[in-house]
Structures are given as C-alpha cells and as structure tokens.
Amino acid sequence: MTENPAHSALWPAPLASGAIHATVPVPGSKSVTNRALVLAALAAEPGWLRRPLRSRDTLLMAGALRALGVGIEETVSSSSSATGANGAGEAWRIIPSGLHGPATVDVGNAGTVMRFLPPVATLANGDVRFDGDPRSYERPLNGVIDALRGLGARIDDDGRGALPMTVRGGGALEGGQIEIDASSSSQFVSALLLSAPRFNQGVEVRHVGGRLPSMPHIRMTVDMLRAVGAQVDSPESGGEPNVWRVTPGALLGRDLVIEPDLSNAQPFLAAALITGGRVTIPDWPERTTQPGDALREIFTEMGGSCELTEQGLTFTGSGAIHGIDVDLGEVGELTPGIAAVAALADSPSTLRGVAHLRLHETDRLAALTKEINELGGDVTETADGLHIRPRRLHGGIFHTYHDHRMATAGAIIGLAVKDVQIENVATTAKTLPDFPGLWTDMLGARSN
Known part of the structure; x- marks a missing residue:
C-alpha cells in the first residue's frame, strides 16, 4: 500500500x-448517520436523511450499500426546513431494492461498516466480500461472525474471526436466539439488532460476557429501530438484563434530520x-x-x-x-x-x-x-x-x-x-x- x-x-x-x-x-453524527443508512436500506419504502454527515466512515457505508444495490441520491435543498448549522441543506434519498451480490465492501477502518453490514449481506442474493485497511484486520469481529453462523449464515473467514472475509448471501436469514460476548464492542449487539426485523424469526440477542461497554450506542440503535416501526424488547423497557428481542416485520421509510x-x-x-x-x-x-x-x-x-x-x-x-x-x-x-x-x-x-x-x-x-x-x-x-x-x-x-x-x-x-x-x-x-x-x-x- x-x-x-x-x-x-x-x-x-x-x-x-x-x-x-x-x-x-x-456536522452530523456519524453513529446516527450510519445506523440511519442501514435502516433506510432495509426499509419497505424510500426515505430521506437530512443533514447527514459526509465523512470517510459514512461515505464508506453509503458506498457499500450502493454496491449491494441500494439507491442513494444526494441533493442539496434550499428549503429552510432542511438547512442549518449541521449540513448546509444536504439530503440523501435512500431507495431500497433487492440486495444482491457479487459485491465487494471496503470497510476502511470503520467499526460500524465492518460490523453492521455482514448481517445485511446475509440478506443479499450472492457473495459479499469484506475487506479494509490493515488495522481493520486486527479489530474484533468474531462476535458478529459467530453469531451470524449461529443464526444460519455461511461465512468464509479462514477461521480468523476477522477481516477479510466473504458472506455467502442466501437472500434471507433464519434468525432466532443467539448468545454472544459483546464485552469488546457494543457494536456486536447493534449489528444484529439493526438487520433483525428482516430475519425470518427476528432475533433474541443475549449478552453473556463481561461488562458491556458503550450502552448509549445500543440505546441509540433500539430507539432508531422503534422509530422506523420495529418492535424491540430491551432492558431499558422492562426486559431481561443484557437481552434484546426484535420481532420480524417491515420497516418504514423515514424523513430523518441527523443530530x-x-x-x-x-x-x-x-x-x-x-x-x-x-x-x-x-x-x-x-x-x-x-x-x-x-x-x-x-x-x-x-x-x-x-x-x-x-x-x-x-x-x-x-x-x-x-x-x-x-x-x-x-x-x-x-x-x-x-x-x-x-x-x-x-x-x-x-x-x-x-x-x-x-x-x-x-x-x-x-x-x-x-x-x-x-x-x-x-x-x-x-x-x-x-x-x-x-x-x-x-x-x-x-x-x-x-x-x-x-x-x-x-x-x-x-x-x-x-x-x-x-x-x-x-x-x-x-x-x-x-x-x-x-x-x-x-x-x-x-x-x-
């Protein structure tokens, strides 16, 4: 290189x-922008993201979704309702479509891309290869890989539990109950929850490891799922500690202003x-x-x-x-x-x-x-x-x-x-x- x-x-x-x-x-939140991109890509109808963050991590996410067949149209609006300190009126229209391979995803060194998109790739028809910066090979991904295999996915990673790898997309994923150790990254939980409404059985994620870090990011994921129509049971809403359940169902297209x-x-x-x-x-x-x-x-x-x-x-x-x-x-x-x-x-x-x-x-x-x-x-x-x-x-x-x-x-x-x-x-x-x-x-x- x-x-x-x-x-x-x-x-x-x-x-x-x-x-x-x-x-x-x-500028806008990277965490919100990338979660919103995934949810919009999985929705049953088009949606809008207003004042999205345009940075390396979010452009990598957008590029990866485009590679899977999702339409993302970028516009700049002169409307006062779409302008402000946080993005100068830029808006992205997300047009969901049938996810497909073969495709190659460049994750860079973005944790959200390398962890949120393998579950999405299981829903694609065809193989999706994931690669990225040298440091991305060293970052933990085994929690997502092992969980997806437990839910019915086929993934080739040569036993590394890390990048590079290929997800053998089958157009659907059975889903169900899974135990994971997400003590190294809360993104392992968020990754499974974001795509779960599209799994045949939804998902029940049970964290069984040590202290779970960055809980606000999981709460962000849950809130954003609910905002697009998903049914989610979580510890904060009276559910079991360290257990999240998402019911299968269609997601709504939203018109979302990014914080x-x-x-x-x-x-x-x-x-x-x-x-x-x-x-x-x-x-x-x-x-x-x-x-x-x-x-x-x-x-x-x-x-x-x-x-x-x-x-x-x-x-x-x-x-x-x-x-x-x-x-x-x-x-x-x-x-x-x-x-x-x-x-x-x-x-x-x-x-x-x-x-x-x-x-x-x-x-x-x-x-x-x-x-x-x-x-x-x-x-x-x-x-x-x-x-x-x-x-x-x-x-x-x-x-x-x-x-x-x-x-x-x-x-x-x-x-x-x-x-x-x-x-x-x-x-x-x-x-x-x-x-x-x-x-x-x-x-x-x-x-x-």
Whole structure:
C-alpha cells in the first residue's frame, strides 16, 4: 500500500492567545448517520436523511450499500426546513431494492461498516466480500461472525474471526436466539439488532460476557429501530438484563434530520474549558442517546459551566481545570479528549472502565500514554484505564496512529502548549470533515 503524503505530514497545532469566544457548527453524527443508512436500506419504502454527515466512515457505508444495490441520491435543498448549522441543506434519498451480490465492501477502518453490514449481506442474493485497511484486520469481529453462523449464515473467514472475509448471501436469514460476548464492542449487539426485523424469526440477542461497554450506542440503535416501526424488547423497557428481542416485520421509510455529532463537539468545548472562554454548539438536542451528551456533566465537573437553550449548548470555562475520577465505560470514545484536558489540569485524574479502548482504531490507552508522556506528561496505564498526573508539558510531535480522536486530543493539548505538531491530522476526516478549518475558524472568531 502506498503511503499517503498527508499521513506523514505535520500540522502545527494552533496555540490559543487568550480566551476563546466562538460559535462552532458541528456536522452530523456519524453513529446516527450510519445506523440511519442501514435502516433506510432495509426499509419497505424510500426515505430521506437530512443533514447527514459526509465523512470517510459514512461515505464508506453509503458506498457499500450502493454496491449491494441500494439507491442513494444526494441533493442539496434550499428549503429552510432542511438547512442549518449541521449540513448546509444536504439530503440523501435512500431507495431500497433487492440486495444482491457479487459485491465487494471496503470497510476502511470503520467499526460500524465492518460490523453492521455482514448481517445485511446475509440478506443479499450472492457473495459479499469484506475487506479494509490493515488495522481493520486486527479489530474484533468474531462476535458478529459467530453469531451470524449461529443464526444460519455461511461465512468464509479462514477461521480468523476477522477481516477479510466473504458472506455467502442466501437472500434471507433464519434468525432466532443467539448468545454472544459483546464485552469488546457494543457494536456486536447493534449489528444484529439493526438487520433483525428482516430475519425470518427476528432475533433474541443475549449478552453473556463481561461488562458491556458503550450502552448509549445500543440505546441509540433500539430507539432508531422503534422509530422506523420495529418492535424491540430491551432492558431499558422492562426486559431481561443484557437481552434484546426484535420481532420480524417491515420497516418504514423515514424523513430523518441527523443530530450534530456531540462527541465531535468535544474538542471545541474543551477549548472553552482550557482557555477560560465560551463556545456555543448550535442545535444541541434536548434529548439524545449520543454518548457525547455526557460532556455537559464531565466538563462541568472539570471546571466549567453550561447552558442548554433552543439555540444550542453554550459551555463556559472558569479559567481553572480540575482533575476528575470518572468511569467512562459507557462513553469510552470521549476518553482521548478527556485525557488531553486532564493532562492540563491542576490535580490528578483517573479514567476508568475503558479497557475495551485497546481494541479501537488503535490501542488508545497505550497511544495516549506514549504521546502525552513524550510531551513531558505523567500518564500510567491501569488495567481498565489511565491515571494522569499533570506536569508542565512541552512541544513535540503528537502521533495519531490513523485515529481521529488521537488527532483531536493532540490539538486540545496544543491550545495550551507551544510547538505541538500533529502527525496526520487528515485522519480526522474519518468522522469530522475539515477539522483543521473548523479549529482555526474557532480560534480566529475572537480570542482575547
């Protein structure tokens, strides 16, 4: 594979000259966009996604569904009801059709694509080959593969339990009851639930492993299934703990407006906290299943305050950054940004419940430890997280390991530490298009 020059380029992280005061429109949620694409592709009628996120992960999902025969038409609307901070009026019309192979799916390094689409592929007529970036071969997929086999699918993976692999689509899947260990990724559960209404018997998924991480993402899946007409029994609705049941049935086409990605709002809120400034994120939802909503509580405890209005969320820093002892098991994707802020705090922090981050885009716990320590920090890995003792940091290269959240973590530190250079900041395009532009626009809005 030829190395992309952007991967080795160094981006000088801008240093804040004073308190930041800015409004930052954040593009749509990757998690919502990719779930919505799958559900729309499996629906019995066309649907619309408005203000979808256009990033590497979502374009990979759209491209994969097109390869399976789904129609996706992209338009830009001038209607005020379809415009806003979160997508400039872009809309995608999803036209379901008979899923078919042969097809090849490029998953890149997108967990949602590599895990959500194999169940969809079992419903296709023909073989569907899955391949992706080298790192995708190392990410756990056995939970989905083993479960689909237990539900009647034929999958060739040469016993790896990982990519590359081929799903021998038979046009239908029997479904039924299955036990899985999803302790390494909640996406194993979501993957089975999303396609379950199209299985002959639906599905009963029973998690039998250790602690299930990122529960908000499973609640997001359940809520979105119900919104398109699926019948779902879940622990939150009075069902058994760690058991989800989906009844077979037709899915409705929806006209869905995608929420802004609250996890991608993290670096901008962190900027207000670090500089003692104020940042507003427009269109922050009053109710959401996105894990990023936890930032309101976490960053307030670390030294800021927030106000949620009809215009959005305004976060204000106090000029002080406090350490935190917090269990991030349900919101693990927020760990890199919180670790970056904690490295600049006035007291130690302990981040717990995130052992599963060792299996994400990179081993995030090892990567954060190495990169912060090489800037003069004092970070220690624990069995399930990080212990961070703030130290005076200095400039240097912050490596990203092709991980978008590592890149934004480095940018956060660079606000307060001179001469930090981010290697491969372009990797942020995975979920946040033009992060460098948004970052420099925020800094240029008003610093004083």
